[in-house]
Amino acid sequence: MTHTTDDWRGWVRHHLPKLVLSPSFAVTLFFVYGFILYTGLLSLTSSRMMPNFNLIGFENYSKLWQTLNWQVALNNLAIFGTLYIVICGLLGMFLAILLDQKIRGEGFLRPIYLYPMALSFIVTGTAWKWFLNPGLGLEKTMHEWGWTSFKFDWLINSDMAIYTVVIAAVWQSSGFVMAMFLAGLRGIDSEQVKAAQLDGASAVQTYWRIIIPQLRPVFLSAFVVLAHMAIKSYDLVVALTGGGPGNATEVPATFMYSYTFTRNQMGVGAASAMIMLMTIAAIIVPYLYAETREQRHD
Amino acid sequence: MTNQEVKASSSRFWRVLIYTTLIVFAAFYLLPLFVMLITSFKDLEELRQGNMLSLPQNWTIAAWIKAWGSACIGLTCEGINGYFWNSIKMVVPSVLISTLLGAINGYVLTKWRFKGDRWVFALMLFGCFIPFQIVLIPMSQILGNLGLAGTTTGLVLVHVTYGIGFATLFFRNYYAAFPTELVKAAMIDGASFLGIFWRILLPSSGPIIVVTVIWQFTNIWNDFLFGASFAAGESAPMTVALNNLVSSSTGVKEYNVDMAAAMIAALPTLLVYIVAGRYFVRGLMAGSVKG
CATH class of the missing domain: 1.10.3720.10 (MetI-like)
Incomplete structure (x- = not known):
């Protein structure tokens, strides 16, 4: 009897690290991968208000692509995602380059650019909703300052509402992109820069030919982070426009939520979630693969 | 002006431009927080009449007290x-x-x-x-x-x-x-x-x-x-x-x-x-x- 207890103890001691890790891993397998499989399965069923397992093939997917709301959502994601990524990237790089010019007060300015990242998107949405309020916000302020013809009704204008989401999202994230670029700039080999300057290259030429090309990894990271945030964006749209006016600012995340939980089209909602997952996986998986491979070479 | 002086004044021009740009952007990032903060210290009357960007004429914490203790969320009015x-x-x-x-x-x-x-x-x-x-x-x-x-x-x-x-x-x-x-x-x-x-x-x-x-x-x-x-x-x-x-x-x-x-x-x-x-x-x- 004692013999087997000893064996058991030895086994536990030997496998303790794996035993300690296994609950987390099991949770991940079940709550991430199991749930993905389950949602994938539901997307192939005729589930409406409650899940059922009546398989109907890819019908939900074809229904999804014929749904006008989904087309609007994808179109909005394309507009929002492109502008968000491009503007955040350019603005972030621009501010980082300016801050890298041995600026007095950098330690004061940097946190100001970055603090919106600490806020909830719901707070950001609330603040911008008030700021851009056509009746009482920016428009009224401009009128009082004498610019009486100034008109800014994007929040309630179906054609323009998606751009207010871009403005608020850029406000929130561009400081973070700035911080990524600033870290990249600080890590650049100064020898090459000095050599270029000795050759008589102007500041603009030095940046264009030497420094910016070296920032390629930062561009890649920024792209991956921003693209993944754009596809997931839900809170900001809910707080700022609520998906409206009408369905003018519908995005995939709001589509998924309303079709699954309020419109009783769970199968279609699950299909839309699968499309979101696959889009993000297409961006994230190659990136993570490359990043973890790099570590192996170190 | 000598060549050196031209260079110095052009570099000063660039410095001023850089600082101005950086400060303008700092204002852009601070503005919504600033507006949110001063709005929370105004009363309703002033919101309707006054300018969004001007400081409150009568500072009041009534809105904070109401938000915390008695604002209506859903069916209950007990604040947040x-x-x-x-x-x-x-x-x-x-x-x-x-x-x-x-x-x-x-x-x-x-x-x-x-x-x-x-x-x-x-x-x-x-x-x-x-x-x-x-x-x-x-x-x-x-x-x-x-x-x-x-x-x-x-x-x-x-x-x-x-x-x-x-x-x-x-x-x-x-x-x-x-x-x-x-x-x-x-x-x-x-x-x-x-x-x-x-x-x-x-x-x-x-x-x-x-x-x-x-x-x-x-x-x-x-x-x-x-x-x-x-x-x-x-x-x-x-x-x-x-x-x-x-x-x-x-x-x-x-x-x-x-x-x-x-x-x-x-x-x-x-x-x-x-x-x-x-x-x-x-x-x-x-x-x-x-x-």
Whole structure:
């Protein structure tokens, strides 16, 4: 009897690290991968208000692509995602380059650019909703300052509402992109820069030919982070426009939520979630693969 | 002017331009917070009459008091204070548990390597980036089956589950740089698995603990999707209550109360940012640049 207890103890001691890790891993397998499989399965069923397992093939997917709301959502994601990524990237790089010019007060300015990242998107949405309020916000302020013809009704204008989401999202994230670029700039080999300057290259030429090309990894990271945030964006749209006016600012995340939980089209909602997952996986998986491979070479 | 002087004055021109641009952008980032803050200290009359950007003529904290104690959210008019405590009750255990698990996972994945550990880590890592829409349906069913639907305990479970990945990532990358020789030496001296963790790694983990705690705190406090999906009504967290308050369309719209509530929702994370901004930024970078 004692013999087997000893064996058991030895086994536990030997496998303790794996035993300690296994609950987390099991949770991940079940709550991430199991749930993905389950949602994938539901997307192939005729589930409406409650899940059922009546398989109907890819019908939900074809229904999804014929749904006008989904087309609007994808179109909005394309507009929002492109502008968000491009503007955040350019603005972030621009501010980082300016801050890298041995600026007095950098330690004061940097946190100001970055603090919106600490806020909830719901707070950001609330603040911008008030700021851009056509009746009482920016428009009224401009009128009082004498610019009486100034008109800014994007929040309630179906054609323009998606751009207010871009403005608020850029406000929130561009400081973070700035911080990524600033870290990249600080890590650049100064020898090459000095050599270029000795050759008589102007500041603009030095940046264009030497420094910016070296920032390629930062561009890649920024792209991956921003693209993944754009596809997931839900809170900001809910707080700022609520998906409206009408369905003018519908995005995939709001589509998924309303079709699954309020419109009783769970199968279609699950299909839309699968499309979101696959889009993000297409961006994230190659990136993570490359990043973890790099570590192996170190 | 000599050539030198031209150069000097042109460089001064550029310096002025750079500083001006930087200050204009600082104003852009500060403006919404500034407007939110001064709006919360005005009364309704002044909101209608006055300029959004001008300071309050009669400073009043009435909007803050109302937002905290008597604003109507849903059917009850007891302010946001209950939801604020909901968020605290949700955040504290979620942060502690996920950080602890992340630390021990990071320790195993770097100092007790085993066959296939990379796969384990890769699978956990990908879990950080999934769009959470993919788990909403099964999670609401599971929480329902466990009797945890609409409870803070349920939300803690959800946040711990999806917070482990990032916590593990942070600690793994940190412990990877920790000298393995020290661990090996301790093993030869007969130190146990937990003894090594407790006496050798943990004492030097201060910075990464701060980074992880701040990251988890900010993410979980600011979460809206899980809160809105799994804890509607009385047990809703702060962000959900704020959204309900702001988007309710009954009665007179009290923007000053909305802004005060938004400020209250923002204060905990802003405070953390002001006190420990450096660590906050490190977390952001670790969570993105080194995926």
